[in-house]
Amino acid sequence: MYPPPDSALICIAMTEEQTAPRQFEPLTATYERLRHSTDAQELSEYARRPLPDKSQQAEFSRATALLEAVAGNPHTPLEDRVFLARTMPFPNILVKLSQDGDVEVRRAVAANEDDKNWLVGLLTKDDDPEVRSIALRNPRTSWKMRLEGAQNPLVDAETLDFLADLGTERESGAPQVLSAMVRRAVALNPNTGADTLGRLANDPAPEVVRAARRRLSTQ
Template structure:
């Protein structure tokens, strides 16, 4: 048998062995979804993704991260890591419903969120999650307005919302930003310092609302 023939036979054997070891996506997904092995789940959560050029491997890895993200046996630190770093909606949706508030808060701060997802988190029952979501640039103006009207939102978040269109996001739509600042002026949790600032707002409606509170 020639060297070339031997090499071909060896390559065929390696390919056959790899195929035998390869686990179908659905099987691996279910295994990870139900795994109670924190070390295995942590290792998978922290493993760098394949290069996007290898589309098959990349798609497989991102799909499997969804299973890891949704598994309560994945350590909280690793779920927070995924919530902070992943741009993939399928993974972030899983993490946005996580029972641990620190994980949901990390999702709320993720700049890769879809606006509907971060909008959902502006309604979270935990104030820290809700307030973080309201500060995310992905949050829609509708959600920002509702947040500015919410009497449970804290003064620090109201200071952020009350600066939109002036000190922050100067290119923001004037009418929408003005509506949010006016709502901040009317919110009972707005600090006296913020009210004083809004009393000098460039918008007449905002100034009048702030003056009525002083």
């Protein structure tokens, strides 16, 4: 019996490679490898890889778990961490990114409207003023955090101007009592500008009007 020609050997080898079981790396092993990886190209590839359909539950859960490792690795390229911060709806991934050492990543998390309100609340207390401002403008921010932001003397005039419109010009369906509490706090904040105070002096809530006019009378 003659040996098969080279072309036949190649076909046999390809067939065996296709039918041989692939080596499967357990999730924990892959997670740890990605968490400590310094391979920026591999990390970027994982960050940009489309997620499986949610109907493929096991594959979907594995992919989102691995994205958590990628998000928490500082060797993942900055543009990929920002991409994840802007697009991901998953709390486990966004929590990692909210603790990122680069302020650009935290700003992207603060603007993500898929955030949970407790996560946005944490970012309203970030060391970076712009992160705090972006978080206070996020509609996912709780009224408690908005009130604390309106009372904070470190919050800038532009953000206070935004908060001054809550319940009137913005989010007209907001709870009247809570939104009025925020607007009154804005009126009492020493950083609030004269134009904002002038608007609040004609607010529909009497307690806001009183606070704004009292402030205007001392300027």
